[in-house]
Amino acid sequence: MTSDVAPRHLRTLFLSDFHLGTRGSQADLLLDFLKWHDAETIYLVGDIIDGWRLKKSWYWPQAHNDVVQKLLRKGRKGARLVYIPGNHDEFLRDYLGLQMGGVEIADSIIHETADGKRLLVMHGDQFDVVVRHAKWLAFLGDHAYNLALALNTVVGKVRRKLGFEYWSLSAWAKLKVKNAVSFIGAFEQALLTEAKRVGADGVVCGHIHHPTIRDDLGIRYINTGDWVESCTAIVEHHDGRMEMIRWGDIAGQYAVEFEDEPEIDKVAA
Template structure:
């Protein structure tokens, strides 16, 4: 930790922020970025939600502050790599290999850990058949997810009145509905297969809003999660160990709450 209280890592991986949507918890991400820094920061897709912005413009000051903070970190020397996802697909194609404000745009990346292990870094939507083969269904699902988040806010407002803790409807459905569980497993297996094809030791991705770290398919699978509900990021320490960080409160009343998942062996 530095003198200013900022924790420094070898690398940070952030995905699925969805700037431009009402569900984005930009204030928590900004608080996280103020207290965490890294030599390399990977933006692993769906940072800006172009789908949402095309249908209705929503861009409060907090969303602009996140962008400015990332640009400042790049100017201060952090290597910033942006790998677009399906929601920020406007940065794909002709933008690969370009730089803006010190941020590199790449289709995918190979991250070499401090221990020499190599990881394919990719958003992951190209391995989601709903996105690639039935775009209309993906857009419909996106609207349903937005509705679930709105209903969730109203439901939890009532829970707060009665002193009950936060409860996530969409997260409950994601883990309880059999087809959703099967979908997550199929997605993880597809990403692991792609990593094997690249002859690397693991894969780091986003897309499905479910933070995870495991070796179930013979190599390391790491998912960044999201900044809509779970507010998670992946950090690589200088000794090569990886950690899932769950950021649940703002600094004004923040008590350290780090969810330490499996570490690299």
């Protein structure tokens, strides 16, 4: 990819569940995405740093540090950065209402889109029965999930040799663990109920690693997905239109598409 083309400029970026500090984090793909996208406001919707894993064993490669530095650099260049902690980075909830290194820390926030819609932005773990009432079970599920992540590479190689298409064992495992105790539908409904309670037109959340934009529930529900399996982001265009980007699917094509565009502004990657 060339760094001579100005990044795509958006009104807002919603990103969550990087899980920096774990081997499953797709930090390289995330860095690539951040090189190609700028925004006036960037919401980091929880589980950016995986404090659960880092407490047990330290894993912090250069790519993970580069993600943090890239985001902070965007803040220095004028982007507003809002960090909404999740359950894996809940240690930051001790600093709600403060600003650290130019990054605002909030438990939740109301975002107003360009077309006047009010969206409640929060991680969502507060409405997960596992995390809220049985944290030991959440940790157990987290161990199983990380084991599945470790097996992903082996499973992928075997499936390719057998001629099967890509399938994520970790995504399947996460879904099964969550479904055992808290159905996705119940989670979505709980978030929508909270959005209605605060008078919002919709909600943007993360947590369950299940990217979606839905308008069929009486109020808009948006889940940002994650940067472990789906590698998805939610973006708001300058007219208020919301879009999901599945970066793992389009990264290569995106570079080709923008290769021949004029150099609007030399922006360092």
